[in-house]
Amino acid sequence: MPHVCGLLKKGTDMLICKPSDIKPSDITPQNIFHRRREIIKAAGLGAIMLANGGFSPAAFAAEIVHKPKIPGFRKTSHGGGEKLTSYEDITTYNNFYEFGTSKENPAANSALFKPSPWSxxxxGExxxxxxxxxxxxxxxAPLEERIYRMRCVEGWSMVIPWVGLPLSALIKWAKPTGNAKFIEFISAADPNTMPGVRAPLLDWPYLEGLRMDEAMNPLTIxxxxxxxxxxxNQNGAPVRLVVPWKYGFKGGKSLVRIRFVEKMPQTTWMRAGPTEYGFYANVNPEVEHPRWSQATERRIGSGLFSRRLPTQMFNGYSEQVGQLYSGMDLRKHF
Amino acid sequence: MALTKNTQRLIKRSLFVVALLPLVRLIWLGINENMGANPVEFIEHSTGTWALVALLLSLAVTPMHKLFGLAWVLPLRRMLGLYMFFYACLHFLAYLWLDHWFDWNEIGHDIIKHPYVLVGFAAFTLSIPLAITSNDYMVRKLKKRWKVIHRLVYPIAIFAVLHYVWLVKKDIFQPLMYASVLLMLMIYRVWFLSGIKSYFNKSI
Structure with a gap:
């Protein structure tokens, strides 16, 4: 918010701001100040993009400024042979409703979000x-690169080289009690820096959840x-959940709170559309979404003239996670 | 306001060119590989949006004439209708070809199983007879029946808006904008047809 002193026009009798009148929150952080033109441009672009591909003049001009490199992570064999989705596509085509609902919004509207310091x-239990x-x-735990397929419930997919650590490391640190059967993952919801949160579109803050054995699975990072x-920021900085055998929305972004609970959580999307989004949300080509067939998927970056790919059970991770659901009716527990 | 024949012709030609701009833009963005991460979806959304815009504009012609006395808009209606059909064809073609590669099994399944696809398909199918009967010859030949056939535009418009509303996951602000424009255009028609207007005129 602009401080009242900032609103005094030149020529009005005098400037009566004492330094103590300026609240720390009124001072623009230096990095934001230096990027002010970029941010204004981004905001303008965001407004244009609202038109959803219909009216925007030169749609995707936003240039992504690279982030600092992460030192000393270890490569793993995950995702060998998969062609990576480009950095540009991964960072400009996002579902992150806290920054707006169109795919381009998060990249354009997240410049004010501050992922550091973070805790x-x-x-809970x-x-x-x-x-x-x-x-x-x-x-x-040592940081690792994990190349995972990411399948969105909307029928598109990417291959993303994540860097992260197993969630199990944090769970062990937290020492869950015997009552801890599920974990809730709660995302940031700051209306000052996340414009989407100002609209009551979803029940903010975004909440996702996993069963304890799913959370402990070595694939979950x-x-x-x-x-x-x-x-x-648009990918969930500084830390987010990745559960590669589930639809993308299960991966809560910009996590601020992790709660161990006894009962199955009611996640944000379950509340928003109980018939469309279930708790498990495992990638499953045989269980249809009311709006989309889940049998095939469009691989982002494969170009205009490329066919959809067949979607794999558990997004191709059956070997690692199939046993978690043995005996369960996956049509009922979608 | 009566315009000269020349001005009328100029307006029509301008509309012809202006209505092609969305296609020109698409081709331009395509050549420059600037359609974002999901170009197929981009083409589908763009052509669909413009079909809907042309459709609503064609429905706005009568009220613009009757309410504001703009007689010069009347000759534009047919072109707007045909542009709606043109962009709907591109939209449908993008769906059949780029999205599903003419996999008829997959497409048939998609249409039957998913309500938003079904209403979109219905809107497109219903608009085919309108496009076929849009020429002067058919207007003359079908006489009164022509008007009846062309009332199909109302279910088409309702299906087209539903197609958009049901497509969207949560943020239905955009589709609701189109829906409210359609609602206003429909209210106008009900108002005119039902005699409510004359009733009010009398009581005032």
């Missing part, structure tokens, strides 16, 4: 409730980077 509050700073979190660089 995650761990609470744990022996060690409290906050963990991002720096501490990163020391819990907390990602802090992609392409060897820190996450962009």
């Amino acid at each position: 995650i509050t761990v609470e 744990v022996g060690k409730p409290g906050k963990i700073a991002l720096e501490e979190l990163l020391k819990l 907390l990602a802090v980077g992609l392409y060897g660089e820190q996450l962009q």
